[in-house]
Amino acid sequence: MNKIWTLIITCLVTCAVFAQQKPNIIYIYADDMGYGELGAYGQEKIKTPNLDKIAKEGIKFTQHYASAPVCAPSRCMLMTGKNSGHSYIRGNYELGGFEDENEGGQMPLPEGTFTIAKLMQQAGYTTGAIGKWGLGMNTTTGDPNKQGFDYFYGYLCQKQAHNFYPTHLWENGKWDTLKNPYIQVHKPLAKDAPDTAFDYFKGKEYSVTKMAEKTLDFIKENRKKPFFLYLPYTGPHVSLQAPDEAVKEYLGQFDEKPYRGENGYASALYPRATYAAMITYMDEQVGRIMKLLKELGLDKNTIVMFSSDNGATFKAGGADTEFFNSFGGLRGKKQDLYEGGIREPFIARWPGKIPAGKVTNHISAQFDMMATLSEITGVKAWDNDGISLFPTLMGNDNKQKKHDYLYFEFPEKGGQVAVRMGDWKGVKSNMKKNKNAPWEIYNLLTDEKETTDLAVLHPELAKKFEEILKKEHQSSHIKDWEFINPKFSEK
Numbered sequence: 001m002n003k004i005w006t007l008i009i010t011c012l013v014t015c016a017v018f019a020q021q022k023p024n025i026i027y028i029y030a031d032d033m034g035y036g037e038l039g040a041y042g043q044e045k046i047k048t049p050n051l052d053k054i055a056k057e058g059i060k061f062t063q064h065y066a067s068a069p070v071c072a073p074s075r076c077m078l079m080t081g082k083n084s085g086h087s088y089i090r091g092n093y094e095l096g097g098f099e100d101e102n103e104g105g106q107m108p109l110p111e112g113t114f115t116i117a118k119l120m121q122q123a124g125y126t127t128g129a130i131g132k133w134g135l136g137m138n139t140t141t142g143d144p145n146k147q148g149f150d151y152f153y154g155y156l157c158q159k160q161a162h163n164f165y166p167t168h169l170w171e172n173g174k175w176d177t178l179k180n181p182y183i184q185v186h187k188p189l190a191k192d193a194p195d196t197a198f199d200y201f202k203g204k205e206y207s208v209t210k211m212a213e214k215t216l217d218f219i220k221e222n223r224k225k226p227f228f229l230y231l232p233y234t235g236p237h238v239s240l241q242a243p244d245e246a247v248k249e250y251l252g253q254f255d256e257k258p259y260r261g262e263n264g265y266a267s268a269l270y271p272r273a274t275y276a277a278m279i280t281y282m283d284e285q286v287g288r289i290m291k292l293l294k295e296l297g298l299d300k301n302t303i304v305m306f307s308s309d310n311g312a313t314f315k316a317g318g319a320d321t322e323f324f325n326s327f328g329g330l331r332g333k334k335q336d337l338y339e340g341g342i343r344e345p346f347i348a349r350w351p352g353k354i355p356a357g358k359v360t361n362h363i364s365a366q367f368d369m370m371a372t373l374s375e376i377t378g379v380k381a382w383d384n385d386g387i388s389l390f391p392t393l394m395g396n397d398n399k400q401k402k403h404d405y406l407y408f409e410f411p412e413k414g415g416q417v418a419v420r421m422g423d424w425k426g427v428k429s430n431m432k433k434n435k436n437a438p439w440e441i442y443n444l445l446t447d448e449k450e451t452t453d454l455a456v457l458h459p460e461l462a463k464k465f466e467e468i469l470k471k472e473h474q475s476s477h478i479k480d481w482e483f484i485n486p487k488f489s490e491k
Contacts, residue, residue, distance in 0.1 A: 021301070022125070022226040023226070023301050023302060023376065024226055024298060024301060025228045025229070025302070025303045025305070025373070025376070026228075026229045026231065026302060026304045027305045027307075027369070028231045028286060028304070028305065029078070029230065029231060029233070029306075029308065030235060030282065030306070030308040030309070031233065031234045031308070032071075032236060032309070032310060032313045032334055033308035033326075033344075033345065034308075034312025034321060034327050034340065035311065035312075035328040035339075036326055036328025036329065036330075037324065038052060038055070038345050040055035040056070040345070040347065041328055043325070044325075045276060045325075047276075047280050047283070048280065049283065049287070050284065050286045050290060051283050051306055051347065054286075054304060054306060054349045055347040056356070056357060057349050057356050058347055058355075058356060058358070059347065059349075059359070059392070060345075060346075060347050060359045061345075061360055061362065061364060062359060063343070063360075063362060063363045063364065064307065064343070064345070064346035064364050064365070065342045065343055065344065065364070065366065065406060065408075066307075066308065066309055066310045066311075066343075066365075066366055067083060067084055067087070067342075067366050067408070068084050068087075068310065069310045069311060069332075069335050069336055069337060070092050070334060070335060070412065071092060071132075071134055071158050071309055072089055072091070072093065072135065072158065073087060073089050073091055074366065075133075075135055076088060076089035076109065077089075078367065078369055079109070079115040079116055079117070079135070079147070080113060080114065080115060080116075080367075080370065080384070081116070081368075081369065081370025081371060081381065081384030081386045082367055082384060083365070083367055083385040083406070083408070084407070084408050084410065085472035086385060086474050088109065088110060088477070089107050090411055090476060090478070090481045091411045091478075091480065091481055092106060093106055093107035093478065094106060094159065095107065095137075097159070098162065098184075098185065098186065100167055103137070103156075103157050103159070104137065104157065105137035105140065105156055105157040105158075106134050106135065106136065106142075106157065106158060107135075107136070108140035108141050108142025109141060110141055111146070113147060115148045116148070116228075116230075117129070117230065118147070118148035119370065119377070119379055119381055120148070120228035120373065120379075121148055122379045123226075123377035123378070123379045125227055125377075126150050126151075126225055126227045127151070127227070127229075127230075128149060128150060128151040128152070128153075128227065128229045128230070129144050129149045129151070129152045129153075129229075129231075129232070130151075130152070130153045130211050130214050130215050130218065130230075130232075131154045131230075131231050131232035131234060132155045132161045132233075133154065133155065133156050133232070134156075134157070134161075137156050138156060138173035145173060149230070151218060152171070152172055153169060153172075153176070153210075153211065153214040154169055154207075154214075155169060155170070155207070156170045161207075161234050162186070162237075162239055162265060163185040163266070164206055164239060164241040164242070165178075165183060165201070165205065165206060166178060166180060166207060167180055167181070167182050171214075178205040178207075178210065179204040179205050180203030180204055181203065183200065183203070185239055185265060185266050186265060187200075187261065188262060188267065189260040189267045190260075195258075197267075198267055200267075201239070201241060201266040201267060201268070202244075206241075206243050208233055208234060208282060208285060209243070211233055211285075212285035212288055212289075215229065215289060216289070216292055219289070219292055219296070219298070220292070220296070223296045228373075232309070233285070235278040235279060235281065236275060236278040236282070237313070238266075238313060238316055238317025238319050239317055240259065240265065240266060240268035240271050240275055240278070240317055240319060241266055241268070241278070242274050242278045243277075246277040246280065246281040246284075247273050247274050247277045249277060249280065250270075250273035250274075250277055250280075251270060251273050254272040254276075254323070256270050256271065256273065257271075258271070259271040259317075263315055263316050263317060263318065264317055265316060266317070267318070271319070272320055272324075275318075275319050275324070276324070286306070289304075299351060300351045303348065303349070303354075304348065304350075306345065307347075307366060308344045309344075310341060310344075311326075311327060311330075311332065311333055311334050311336070311340045311341040311343070311344070312333060312334060312340070314333045314335065328340075329448075330343060330448065330449060330450075331450040331451070332450075335412060336413070336416070337408050337410055337416045337427055337429075338418075338427065339425075339444070339448065339450060342408065342418075344366075346364075354395070358395065360397070362392045362397070362400060362402070363402065363403060363406065363422075364387075364389055364392075364403075365386070365406050367384065367385050368386035368387055370384045370386050371384060371387055371388040371389075372386070372388045372389045372390055372393075375390040387402070387403055404421070405419050405421040405422075405468055406419070406420040406421075407419055407469070407472040408420075409469075409472075409473060409484065411476075411480060411482075411483050414431065414433065415429075415430065415431035415433075416428060416429050416430075416431065417431065417469055417484070419465045421468075423444050423445035424443060424444070424458075424461055425441070426439045426440065426441050426461065426465035427439070427441075427442070428469075431484065435483070435484070435486075438462075439455050439461075439465055440455055441453060441461050441462065442454065473485065
């Protein structure tokens with residue numbers, strides 16, 4: 001009998017030790033951050049010391065892609081490991097308005113969706129999501145608590161996330177009132193409005209600060225067991241709003257002209273300083289997370305990753321992304337399938353496991369995260385389009401499998417398709433007007449900025465890209481998203 005008890009106790013101790021050895025995983029997901037907006041990726045005007053340190057102490061990917069060029073579909077594809085030809089959500093599909101009483105969220109994930117959060121739950125992790133969800137309200141099947149997250153705090157609706165001083169955020173399906181008055185965030189100011197009028201767009205509780213506080217609480221509460229933490233923070237998506245002390249750091253550094261809401265979103269007295277401050281302030285919150293991990297002794301057993309949902313914004317909300325070279329010299333912006341719209345920063349750190357200071361040009365996409373987490377945890381993932389990045393993360397490049405190609409389709413801005421195949425890139429645009437639009441073809445090895453269309457020289461590649469399109473595209477359940485093989489006529 002004593003031998004049996006000894007075996008049981010040994011097993012329990014072994015299991016407890018194994019549970020502690022499972023690495024915690026934190027995936028930080030910026031909102032509308034361009035490829036060139038971190039110092040580690042060449043940014044010269046905006047300070048990001050904490051994220052730069054993660055890159056220095058870990059690995060930096062130079063050929064990593066968001067799965068789509070806007071918010072909701074990119075998040076869906078990250079969660080489900082599907083490319084945009086297979087994904088349930090392929091565009092921003094709004095279901096409500098901006099007002100509190102009209103908050104409706106976006107197209108919800110359906111019941112039974114297998115997400116990376118559910119995979120991590122099956123692996124024995126406590127799961128949390130803090131930030132912007134955008135995949136369904138708490139009253140729908142898209143509720144994050146129904147999609148694998150034990151804990152959620154933040155914005156459920158991305159329209160609400162246009163305001164960094166909201167009246168409320170959501171915590172596990174319950175309204176969390178903040179000390180902010182209601183702001184009509186898209187209300188323009190008159191041309192002769194005094195400087196004091198810009199104070200209308202300020203509040204007492206900044207949403208990113210609240211998210212960071214909840215993040216630190218989650219880590220403290222779950223420090224003795226493995227956790228998976230998804231942090232889709234909302235910077236630097238417009239509106240241009242940041243705490244005064246953060247903006248002061250940049251005052252006087254740039255030529256400024258007040259933004260009065262001409263292109264929507266909140267007005268800003270110092271738009272360039274505010275935009276830079278939003279990124280630096282978010283970086284500071286990352287620094288708080290990294291500091292806490294060390295204080296709790298979790299640093300060496302935590303994988304920290306960082307990326308963004310799509311490229312930097314177009315001319316909206318006073319954001320001057322051209323001034324900051326937010327695209328790193330790449331062509332295209334948010335809503336484009338050119339490189340500037342989908343190529344993203346991606347860095348990862350795991351002391352003693354991920355080689356420090358490594359830079360890789362491995363071609364990868366965010367829908368690879370499902371397969372990557374599957375390999376890390378040993379839990380089998382449902383059918384997905386990804387290839388695990390774990391070998392590259394661990395420095396085992398010779399064991400890394402590669403994609404034959406990456407496929408992208410996007411139903412907005414006229415309907416677009418893109419294929420990345422080795423050094424070659426094919427792009428189709430305005431397909432809603434011309435379903436048989438010609439392929440533009442670029443060699444990204446010699447023409448990273450996609451300036452010279454080589455389609456006339458490579459009809460064989462156009463043929464191959466067309467074959468890939470037909471193979472990867474599955475019909476969508478939404479009429480507005482079915483532009484490749486519509487069974488209807490646009491009139």
